[in-house]
Amino acid sequence: MTxxxxxxxxxxxxxxxxxxxxxxxxxxxxxxxxDNLSRGxxxxxxxxxxxxxxILDDARLRDVFRHYCPAAVIHFAALAYVGExxxxxxxxxxxxxxxxxxxxxxxxxxxxxxxxxxxxxxxxGTPSETPITxxxxxxxxxPYGRSKHMIEQMLWDLEASDGxxxxxxxxxxxxxxxxxxxxxxxxxxxxxxxxLVLAAASGNAPAIIINGTDYDTPDxxxxxxxxxxxxLADAHVRALRRLEDGAASGAYNLGTGHGYSIREVIDTxxxxxxxxxxxTEGGRRAGDPPELVADAHKARTMLGWQPGYSDLPTIxxxxxxxxxxxxxxxxxxxxxxxx
Numbered sequence: 001m002t003x004x005x006x007x008x009x010x011x012x013x014x015x016x017x018x019x020x021x022x023x024x025x026x027x028x029x030x031x032x033x034x035d036n037l038s039r040g041x042x043x044x045x046x047x048x049x050x051x052x053x054x055i056l057d058d059a060r061l062r063d064v065f066r067h068y069c070p071a072a073v074i075h076f077a078a079l080a081y082v083g084e085x086x087x088x089x090x091x092x093x094x095x096x097x098x099x100x101x102x103x104x105x106x107x108x109x110x111x112x113x114x115x116x117x118x119x120x121x122x123x124x125g126t127p128s129e130t131p132i133t134x135x136x137x138x139x140x141x142x143p144y145g146r147s148k149h150m151i152e153q154m155l156w157d158l159e160a161s162d163g164x165x166x167x168x169x170x171x172x173x174x175x176x177x178x179x180x181x182x183x184x185x186x187x188x189x190x191x192x193x194x195x196l197v198l199a200a201a202s203g204n205a206p207a208i209i210i211n212g213t214d215y216d217t218p219d220x221x222x223x224x225x226x227x228x229x230x231x232l233a234d235a236h237v238r239a240l241r242r243l244e245d246g247a248a249s250g251a252y253n254l255g256t257g258h259g260y261s262i263r264e265v266i267d268t269x270x271x272x273x274x275x276x277x278x279x280t281e282g283g284r285r286a287g288d289p290p291e292l293v294a295d296a297h298k299a300r301t302m303l304g305w306q307p308g309y310s311d312l313p314t315i316x317x318x319x320x321x322x323x324x325x326x327x328x329x330x331x332x333x334x335x336x337x338x339x
Contacts, residue, residue, distance in 0.1 A: 004071045006030045007240065008064065008112070010055055010103060011076030012048075013040025016118065016174055016232055018183045020074060021047045023233035029240075032068050034061070035077065044183050055099035058106065065110035072114035072243065073107060074236055075100065078147070081191060082122070082287070085144035096147035100154065108162055114243040115155065116236050119168040121253070121292060123149040131295035134170070134251050141287055152251065159249045167239040171232055171254035172225040172294045176315040177322035179230060184322030194226070197266055198320055201275040208277060210262050212284035223259035223291040228309035228318070238303040252303060255294025256310045265312065272316045 007024055011017040012033030017040065021031035025047035033045045036054040049068075053060040055077050078096045079085070085092040107115065122145030123138045140146045155166040175194045177184030185195050199205035213220040235254050260268075270277050299305045309315065 004069050006032050006068045006070040008032050008034055008068065008070040008073045009048075009076065010034045010073065011040060011078065011118070012074075013037055013042065013044050013050065014076055015185050015187065016229055017074075017076040018044035018046075019178060019229045019233040020076070020236045021045070022178065022183065023230070023237050024048075024074075024240075027237050029237075032064070032070060034064055039079075039187075041186060044186075046182065055103050056095070058102055061103065061106040062110060065106055065112075069110075070112050072112050072116070072240055073103070074116045074118075074240065075103060076118045077103075078118065080120075080144060081189075082142050082144050083191075085142055085147070089143035092143045092147045093150075096144075097150050097154075100151045104154065104158060104164070107164065108158075113162075113164050114240070115164065115166040116239045116243070117151065117155060117166055117168045118236075119152060119170045119251070120145065120148050121170050121172045121255075121294065123152065123170060126287075126289045127292065130291050131255075131257055131293045132253065133295040134253055134298055156249065165243055165247070166249045167243060168251040169232075169235060169239060169254055169299075170251060171235075172227055172292060174229050174232055175226045176228040176230065176309060176318045179309065179318050181322060181325050185229075185319065193224075193262065193265060194269070194316060194319055195323075197269045197277060198273070198316070198323055201269060201273045201277045201320075202323060206278070207280045208266065209280050209282045210266075211282050212288060213281050214284070215290040217261055217290055219261050219263045221262035222288055223261045223293065225255040225257070225259050225293045226265075226310065226312060226315055227255050227294075227307065228315050230309050230318075231305075231307040234308075235299060235303060235305050238305050242303060250302070252299040253294040253296045254299055254305075255296050256307055257294060257296060259291055259293040260312055265316075268312050269316050269320075272313055273320055
């Protein structure tokens with residue numbers, strides 16, 4: 001019997017999900033996007049069918065599983081704003097945790113026993129050492145990170161009880177846009193540093209606020225590990241293939257192993273865009289660690305993964321070209337639109 005090439009991608013209309021759908025199609029799979037479009041975008045679904053639905057809708061999920069008979073699932077569907085999770089933890093536990101439990105129930109009832117999970121470095125909390133390896137204690141400090149940690153625990157338990165194998169990809173700061181300019185970042189509200197910096201460069205937003213200038217770092221600002229979204233998408237395809245080859249469940253950090261400070265990001269953006277980027281200095285945000293940098297040796301070794309677009313100038317250049325091409329209206333606070 002020929003194995004299905006259909007891969008169900010929950011949240012496939014979102015930022016990382018849509019880039020992964022493109023990577024799946026290029027690798028010979030058929031990505032089937034399942035998304036309620038509350039935070040994803042219909043225009044981002046370009047490489048396979050779109051099935052509108054919520055992961056909390058058991059009946060709808062089961063209908064989609066029966067229709068497409070996917071060989072595996074890649075699970076992105078989640079709420080992902082730290083501040084929002086602190087203000088509305090019930091929303092995060094219901095959508096992220098209960099929603100994933102609904103998805104897993106549909107998988108157990110309908111056959112696919114392989115899942116690639118979009119996890120996060122937020123499961124580590126405030127690191128006691130850096131670079132962070134997969135063996136670092138997971139002590140999340142907000143409901144968003146705790147919801148992702150709970151899901152990882154659910155996955156390990158379901159492998160033991162039901163043989164459901166999974167890969168959890170704990171990525172650091174996703175950034176950049178499709179090098180071909182077909183899709184890119186379009187969040188509402190936007191909270192990621194690089195698109196906010198570029199919005200200020202383009203005049204679509206006021207000055208960028210540097211939150212904290214007194215950290216124990218070389219220039220006093222936070223340091224983060226930025227990973228290009230195309231490299232993240234490639235890692236999801238590699239994780240899927242590893243499961244197809246019969247590998248056991250596992251967790252992998254995705255990052256470059258090199259961090260950049262906020263000031264370094266702004267300076268690089270000025271060079272790439274040739275624009276003046278106004279800045280103001282503000283106080284620290286609660287819960288911001290001084291430095292978050294990945295040790296991704298395991299992903300490089302076990303998945304054969306090698307980032308190809310994740311130097312900072314390339315990340316910023318692809319994000320800037322996406323904005324300049326006006327594929328999406330990137331004015332902060334405006335609803336994205338297809339032009």
